[in-house]
Ligand code: SF4
């Protein structure tokens with residue numbers, strides 16, 4: 001008799017424990033149902049990069065004084081600055097400028113230290129290419145203004161979704177900026 005009561009007691013304790021685990025599982029499921037997906041359907045949807053996003057570098061040829069500070073501060077001495085000395089003016093004249101984005105680590109040092117602010121980071125991140133040598137941008141390619149996903153007429157911004165609030169790291173329970181191609 002005592003063994004049977006003991007067995008029943010164990011059985012009921014295990015049933016309660018199992019019910020608790022199932023309840024916890026449902027709580028987790030419900031919590032996830034309340035969240036936004038973390039993935040987007042790229043390239044049909046695009047995230048708008050944050051204001052301080054470090055994308056492809058933009059270069060203004062006319063502002064460059066060929067000082068080569070960008071080369072010295074670059075961890076891999078990447079920018080190639082070709083110049084000639086104009087003896088009559090005792091001044092360097094820039095001939096060509098290039099950065100190889102196949103090697104660049106987008107650290108932003110060159111942009112930070114350029115004395116004439118002729119370098120800037122853009123929000124352009126679509127740099128995939130079939131031939132890596134095409135990532136070696138000369139001054140003409142570097143001088144091209146970035147294509148903004150917001151200004152792209154083929155893409156529609158979803159207004160109800162906004163950037164994460166300042167200091168918020170969790171994307172799940174917060175809305176985000178997403179753009180979509182218009183059908
Ligand atoms: S630091 Fe700026 S001004 Fe100097 S060479 Fe580089 S890009 Fe030109």
Ligand code: SF4
Pocket residue numbers: 070073074075076077078079099103104105106107108109110111
């Ligand atoms: S972003 Fe960094 S790695 Fe790229 S060119 Fe500038 S300093 Fe060099």
